[in-house]
Amino acid sequence: MSRRASNPTASGDGRYHRLMALFIVGFLAFLALMAWAERKGLSRDWIGPIFLFLSVMSYAGVGIYARTTDPQEFYVAGRRIPAMYNGMATAADWMSAASFISLSGAIYLQGMSGTAAQPGGLAYVLGWTGGFCLVGLLIAPRLRAMELYTVPDFFAARFGQGSRLVAALGAVACSFMYVVAQIYGIGLIASRLTGVQFEIGILLGLGGVLLCSFLGGMRAITWTQTVQYVVLLLAFLIPVSWLAYKQLGTPLAPVVYGEQLPKIAQLENELIASAAELEVREVFAARAQEYAQRLQDPATALMRERARLDARLRQLKAQGADLSQLMQVRREQAALPQGAEQARETWTRAMQEAQERARPLGGLPRQGQAFVGNPDGTAAERAEFNASRLNFLALMFCLMVGTASLPHLLTRFYTTRSVADTRRSVAWSLVFIALLYLSTPALAVLVKYEVMQHLVGSQFGELPNWIAQWARVDPALISVQDVNGDGILQFGEIRLGADMIMLATPELGGLPYVVSGLVAAGGLAAALSTADGLLLTISNALVHDTSPIRDKVVVVSENRVILSKFALLAAAMVATFVAVLKPAEILSLVTVSFSLAAATFFPGLVTGLFWRRASARAATLGMLAGAGVTVGYMLWAHPGLRAWWGLAPGGLWWGIHPISAGVFGVPVGFAVIVAGSLWQRRAARSGSEAAAEVA
């Protein structure tokens, strides 16, 4: 894909259109070729790797073609990207592994709105699109008018060195957390697609990112992202349309999936009443009780467990039992916690999971019901309802404001030709994002129907292959156990991770394996495109945003660009190292970085752009205060960390969960900036009055 048109005219745009059309046709032809080859007997072991290598190689090819060391090109792609293509690149930049891989999974698991403790569902859809209203109306046009290179540049130009360093630090922190989630997604896909280890999968995928962003900076990233957008859109729409065609007889999933909602509600009612499901729930309730009992005295319970397994082992040996049974007991022994402290932790988690699964529908909220609890019920139910609604709104707020603050997104709007183009480009971005987002809830609903209608009730001996294959990648992604021992799969016996539902959709719906390969390539494109933008932001924050300022203008030079490239490599290495540790689910990592970005940048950006009197010192303080409150609340209120600090569980402010901590950080940031600026002004005025009196 060569796009080096240097004349920003309409004829230049025509060239872009032709190349894009060529790419789309070529890509579809490649898909048809693969489908034909599969029918002719091309092995599945080849299809996955072919998709992986060809897509990564083509992204790297764009990167090599668009290589540059010119600062204008490296930082802002020469500021000559047409509005529509910038919108397309923004959409790919924006839609990360969280949108592509996890979002429909989250809507499947959390239903319409999630619970109080885990809000979600459609809050992500509204939050991640609604944020663009703030970007388009408040932030992007004015930032573009200032002709900057990075977001901390704005703070340098408007407020000076202090808040610029805070901004650079904030940009590194939230982009880093975000990029770790992307790299985790890359590893997940690459390892499933090629059958290699998770760690090697990460390195394979990352090679492509680095080649691209290392060589070409923003220019290469922009054009790779437009290509990646096409891949990820097709990879999403093809399986959704196919599934809709299978279930409803038309491929227009977003228009028709409403039909399935009442059917799902009906199936949910049947499942809640089913005797077999009740059996499963009772087993889990008994397990939860068992763990609760152990937790009363973990040390003794641990000794008792050890003794029990030893006795069992001796007994089996005496009976001359076969090796597999002995191995089973040995595995259980190895899985026992090491000491009383660890036992308390492990068993608490196990108890909570069992309690969750002892609830109707395995603890999942009903798909079509807004918020849990009951506004007309008992006091406890009313409280649950209010907490659920409040957390939903808080999450939506953080996602929206975070959207308007994330540096890697805002810098995308620096690359357009004019301010007018920036406004148009925001609208294009939202259109391109909506193409995928309108189908995401559709996919969740269709998959849920497929699981409830067809998968539940099948014999354990005849379960499809993909379940075992996914469990091999990571047992946390899917677990299916015959809990009540009747040989039939119940809904309560399935435990799915949000991160695998989209990736497993083609197999779940019985589509050809080529579609699986395509979906994985799409997920890879989503993760890589976002990782590209994030790594560039991190390296720019480390190098460009710490370079000297002359007259409020940041000095740019080719040397700095080369330094940026190496910072980018280093950031990628560190992020990979963290991702290998599998710190958390993709979606929660991403949400936390939104909260942090919202609290760090949004108050400073809005006051800086719209309020003449906002002072430099107040802005620095406000950013620090906002970020401090957010991080502090996360550390203080996170249930796991509270146990670690030795605090009692609970301690939430107004029942808001730490994932939405930005809801406190943003107002605090605004309050500090406004109060500080006004106070400083008053102090300055009385100071000058005093000076006048002396004179």
Place this chain on the structure above:
Amino acid sequence: MSAPRPAPTHRARAAWWRGGLLVVWALASFGVAFFARDLTQVVAGWPINYWWMAQGGVLVFIAIVAGYAWAMNRRPDAEDEDLHEPAGE
């Protein structure tokens, strides 16, 4: 920036657009979500609350951003209206 500051009426017009559209934005997102539990009526096969939060809201957001871009880009000199740059003190 160094551009001469445009007449306040132009700036005011941009501010009114922004304010009005932000009110629509808040109502379409937070307003509807707050009352989501009660909006269970089915219209054309869709429960209103589900349709709005999954699709309707997104379409309104597109209209807001596109409408603002259209309104501000209508006049060639419109650029400056929206863009007076606070210089700081």
